Amino acid sequence: MRLTLLTGFLGAGKTSLLNRLIGDPALSGAAVVVNEFGEAAIDPLLIEAVSSDGVISLSNGCLCCTVRGELVDTLADLAARGAQTPARVVVETTGLADPGPILAAIMSHPVLAETYSLDGVVTVVDGVHGSATLADHVDSRRQVAVADRIVLSKTDLASAEMLDTLRQALQGLNPRAPIVDAATIEGAEGILVGCGLADSLKRGEGFAAWLGEAGDRPQGATHSHHSPDKPHGREQHDHDHHHGHGHAHEHRHDGIRSFSLETDRPIPFDAISSFLEILTETAGRKILRMKGVVQLAENSGRPLVLHGVQGFLHPPAQLPGWPSGTPPQTRIVLIGQGLDERYARDLFSAFTGGIAPDTADRAAIEVNPLAVPGMRFSG
Numbered sequence: 570m571r572l573t574l575l576t577g578f579l580g581a582g583k584t585s586l587l588n589r590l591i592g593d594p595a596l597s598g599a600a601v602v603v604n605e606f607g608e609a610a611i612d613p614l615l616i617e618a619v620s621s622d623g624v625i626s627l628s629n630g631c632l633c634c635t636v637r638g639e640l641v642d643t644l645a646d647l648a649a650r651g652a653q654t655p656a657r658v659v660v661e662t663t664g665l666a667d668p669g670p671i672l673a674a675i676m677s678h679p680v681l682a683e684t685y686s687l688d689g690v691v692t693v694v695d696g697v698h699g700s701a702t703l704a705d706h707v708d709s710r711r712q713v714a715v716a717d718r719i720v721l722s723k724t725d726l727a728s729a730e731m732l733d734t735l736r737q738a739l740q741g742l743n744p745r746a747p748i749v750d751a752a753t754i755e756g757a758e759g760i761l762v763g764c765g766l767a768d769s770l771k772r773g774e775g776f777a778a779w780l781g782e783a784g785d786r787p788q789g790a791t792h793s794h795h796s797p798d799k800p801h802g803r804e805q806h807d808h809d810h811h812h813g814h815g816h817a818h819e820h821r822h823d824g825i826r827s828f829s830l831e832t833d834r835p836i837p838f839d840a841i842s843s844f845l846e847i848l849t850e851t852a853g854r855k856i857l858r859m860k861g862v863v864q865l866a867e868n869s870g871r872p873l874v875l876h877g878v879q880g881f882l883h884p885p886a887q888l889p890g891w892p893s894g895t896p897p898q899t900r901i902v903l904i905g906q907g908l909d910e911r912y913a914r915d916l917f918s919a920f921t922g923g924i925a926p927d928t929a930d931r932a933a934i935e936v937n938p939l940a941v942p943g944m945r946f947s948g
């Protein structure tokens with residue numbers, strides 16, 4: 570089952586968007602799960618029946634329910650509906666929710682992790698109040714930072730200047746997610762549907778779109794880019810220049826930043842496992858999101874897909890082959906808050922053979938993770 574996490578601050582326009590899109594064929598037979606604090610304000614004209622367990626059946630075959638206990642229990646119930654199991658579930662979170670723990674709860678659940686595959690995190694941002702909300706609320710910044718797609722609402726009420734300022738702030742927080750205007754897209758595809766890796770591959774985009782990278786970037790290139798805005802004087806940008814592998818989108822907003830680790834050298838499975846284990850053990854709480862593809866030494870023709878949040882990794886999947894036009898290359902994108910980039914890079918180098926000067930090697934790190942320079946166990 571595909572899962573879309575629909576997030577966005579209070580009043581951003583999540584429910585209005587769902588009501589507009591629920592009848593779209595791309596969502597046919599989907600279930601909408603509304604977080605318990607939210608109002609399941611589904612258009613009454615669409616409601617066909619309400620069952621005793623509170624699940625609302627809509628006239629187009631979709632289901633809608635409100636979380637009563639734990640979200641994971643509701644998702645497990647939906648997965649166990651036999652013939653009525655929906656093909657897709659859209660979880661609308663409360664406006665104040667940080668999507669990270671919700672994703673972590675799903676990824677760390679033994680049944681749900683196998684049953685649900687994440688299409689994406691879609692974050693709705695109010696075109697009028699979005700800039701002020703981002704400046705005032707860290708949860709709103711986190712919702713944007715982990716988004717696979719950012720959807721602007723209320724653009725009919727916003728001026729071009731407002732939208733320009735907002736776009737710059739959004740790009741500063743999350744340079745990898747495409748920003749779309751809800752009013753310019755008719756169906757659910759491009760809004761609630763189609764941000765996952767499978768969709769990216771189906772569209773022939775290789776891994777670049779899923780990882781949020783420009784497809785034409787030369788291999789091994791290092792670059793950073795930034796947005797020049799500093800709304801309300803609260804945002805602090807930090808631009809470092811690194812040598813060696815990878816490229817970075819260097820941004821600091823409460824220490825929220827993303828960077829990617831790359832290497833052309835195939836990586837033994839036990840090396841990537843140890844790297845991920847140590848990284849998540851030592852810095853897991855600082856990882857808001859991780860996505861990546863790995864070229865394994867043992868089976869270099871079949872990319873390993875990584876997907877993680879906080880300290881949890883989704884069970885890794887192996888694809889049948891590299892998409893055409895995509896050179897085999899390991900690329901791991903990390904979106905962190907307070908995550909020490911130097912530490913992550915050094916650890917990656919130690920496990921993938923690119924030993925940096927003054928850096929402990931893999932053997933030393935496996936004995937003592939503190940051997941990595943820059944490592945701190947705080948936070």
Ligand SMILES: Nc1nc2c(ncn2[C@@H]2O[C@H](COP(=O)(O)OP(=O)(O)OP(=O)(O)O)[C@@H](O)[C@H]2O)c(=O)[nH]1
Pocket residue numbers: 577578579580581582583584585586607608663664722723724725726
């Ligand atoms: N003009 C205009 N109004 C909108 C648009 N989207 C939402 N609204 C209005 O904004 C208000 C909030 O929209 P909701 O869809 O309830 O927002 P929400 O994110 O679900 O809100 P919570 O569930 O409280 O977090 C409602 O009055 C909507 O009618 C839009 O694109 N244009």
